[in-house]
Amino acid sequence: MDKSLIIALDFAEKNEVFQFLEAFGEEKLFLKIGMELFYQEGPSIVHELKNQGHDIFLDLKLHDIPNTVKSAMKGLARLGCDLVNVQAAGGKEMMEAALEGLDAGTQSGQVRPACIAVTQLTSTSEEQMKKEQLIHVSLEESVLHYATLAKRAKLDGVVCSTYEAKPISQLLGQSFLTVAPGIRLQTDDVQDQKRVATPEFAKSEGVSAIVVGRSITQSKNPLEKYLLFKQTWEGVSQ
Numbered sequence: 001m002d003k004s005l006i007i008a009l010d011f012a013e014k015n016e017v018f019q020f021l022e023a024f025g026e027e028k029l030f031l032k033i034g035m036e037l038f039y040q041e042g043p044s045i046v047h048e049l050k051n052q053g054h055d056i057f058l059d060l061k062l063h064d065i066p067n068t069v070k071s072a073m074k075g076l077a078r079l080g081c082d083l084v085n086v087q088a089a090g091g092k093e094m095m096e097a098a099l100e101g102l103d104a105g106t107q108s109g110q111v112r113p114a115c116i117a118v119t120q121l122t123s124t125s126e127e128q129m130k131k132e133q134l135i136h137v138s139l140e141e142s143v144l145h146y147a148t149l150a151k152r153a154k155l156d157g158v159v160c161s162t163y164e165a166k167p168i169s170q171l172l173g174q175s176f177l178t179v180a181p182g183i184r185l186q187t188d189d190v191q192d193q194k195r196v197a198t199p200e201f202a203k204s205e206g207v208s209a210i211v212v213g214r215s216i217t218q219s220k221n222p223l224e225k226y227l228l229f230k231q232t233w234e235g236v237s238q
């Protein structure tokens with residue numbers, strides 16, 4: 001998990017996914033399945049990609065009453081994904097219930113999926129947060145508050161932007177995961193993202209894993225673009 005480059009497979013159907021993956025040959029990837037793909041294809045897409053040897057982040061951002069989240073997580077644990085998530089705004093009790101569900105659904109001999117909490121979406125600016133969520137502290141304080149709740153609930157880490165990763169690690173320790181979407185190369189379009197950073201900056205801030213979607217998936221040459229991200233993120237030349 002540490003220092004992973006996670007590709008967000010925001011596609012409408014599995015044919016597009018398999019066509020996209022063809023360019024990567026036998027390379028084992030860390031893939032993120034989000035709402036768009038999961039709601040169309042269901043659990044079978046997780047099984048198919050796991051069977052190909054990829055690691056899976058199932059990004060469904062659960063947010064409901066504790067009992068519902070616990071039951072849902074029990075089912076998700078059975079899918080065998082590696083990483084799942086909840087919305088920290090659901091509260092500590094809900095996050096604890098998520099872990100109980102994951103523990104209950106994890107088969108013997110398998111490892112429980114890691115569970116992280118979304119703090120403030122990377123598409124949210126401080127101005128929006130204050131105006132629309134009526135949160136009257138800085139965005140960083142809000143993220144640190146949610147991260148602290150997640151840590152108290154014994155989650156494995158959080159989804160945050162690159163800008164909050166270092167303060168989170170300083171406050172909650174290096175082993176508490178910081179997974180950062182909103183990653184772009186300098187020349188990429190930021191689209192709907194607000195708190196955006198380059199992979200170089202994410203690396204310098206000690207982010208645990210970066211999530212990259214459209215900059216790779218909508219590129220004319222996805223493999224070439226992936227390798228560019230990978231080189232700057234991992235510092236490995238291909």
Ligand SMILES: O=c1ccn([C@@H]2O[C@H](COP(=O)(O)O)[C@@H](O)[C@H]2O)c(=O)[nH]1
Nearest residue numbers: 008034120121122181182211212213214
């Ligand atoms: O705060 C968050 C939480 C999740 N995401 C997800 O990450 C990817 C980012 O895609 P890009 O195309 O690179 O912008 C996407 O699947 C989001 O659902 C996020 O962006 N921010």
